[in-house]
Amino acid sequence: MLRRRVIPCLDVAHGRVVKGTRFVDLVDAGDPPELAERYAREGADELVYLDITAAPEERGTLLDIVERTARRAFIPLTVGGGVRSVDEMRDVLRAGADKVSLNTRAVAEPDLVSRCAARFGSQAVVVAIDARRVTGDGPRDAGGNAVASGFEVVVRGGRDPVGLDAVAWAVRAVELGAGELLVTSIDRDGTGAGFDTDLLRSIADRVEVPVIASGGAAGPADFVAAVREGGADAVLAAGIFHRREVSIADVKAGMAAAGLPVRGTPSEVAA
Numbered sequence: 001m002l003r004r005r006v007i008p009c010l011d012v013a014h015g016r017v018v019k020g021t022r023f024v025d026l027v028d029a030g031d032p033p034e035l036a037e038r039y040a041r042e043g044a045d046e047l048v049y050l051d052i053t054a055a056p057e058e059r060g061t062l063l064d065i066v067e068r069t070a071r072r073a074f075i076p077l078t079v080g081g082g083v084r085s086v087d088e089m090r091d092v093l094r095a096g097a098d099k100v101s102l103n104t105r106a107v108a109e110p111d112l113v114s115r116c117a118a119r120f121g122s123q124a125v126v127v128a129i130d131a132r133r134v135t136g137d138g139p140r141d142a143g144g145n146a147v148a149s150g151f152e153v154v155v156r157g158g159r160d161p162v163g164l165d166a167v168a169w170a171v172r173a174v175e176l177g178a179g180e181l182l183v184t185s186i187d188r189d190g191t192g193a194g195f196d197t198d199l200l201r202s203i204a205d206r207v208e209v210p211v212i213a214s215g216g217a218a219g220p221a222d223f224v225a226a227v228r229e230g231g232a233d234a235v236l237a238a239g240i241f242h243r244r245e246v247s248i249a250d251v252k253a254g255m256a257a258a259g260l261p262v263r264g265t266p267s268e269v270a271a
Contacts, residue, residue, distance in 0.1 A: 005212075040075045045264075060091075099124050113176040181209060
């Protein structure tokens, strides 16, 4: 049976790890390389590093910080934010990333996903989808059609809605070559209200690649729900790990107690 991965996330702004609520009101949470080393030591299965100000500032990824982070943590590293071309993905991989996450630019230029997958393989391409629930009459896409799934895509660090159905985009991203999807609920991000399992399930049921759950975790039960109710293959969190409210060992112990296979026994993680 597939073992479920527990992944800390490093949201990086101006060279520092930050955390906020719904991508705003950011506060400093530490140095990326130091946190990466700590999480690797504590039993993280992988790390996700997101340069959350790259797209709004229209710049590339800060490669020197990626390189220093990769040197401190010998576990798989996914890097996102600011990758706008195949050459920039190459540079991020050379800096030490194992996988690269595409978000804003992939929405604007979908064939970038295909070109990156053709060059580096689908296993190295992650498409990150930041989504929020549609309220009221809801937004319309470019053709004037309602967002059918009830979830719309937002880009540029959760700032801008684009009138794109999140589930339809997930399916398309996989068709284009994405080997994994990182699905973040903007509504839940930083709130501690739990993962949006409806959002996760609506995507997981439509694709055959791993889905990483992100946004809203407060405790081990939320991670269990993301897998059982949301169909997620991996679970990601940031603030609760940064603030040491919950440890990776706590999460893995809770998942193991619920009968979910995890990488490394809880006792091994705690040691």
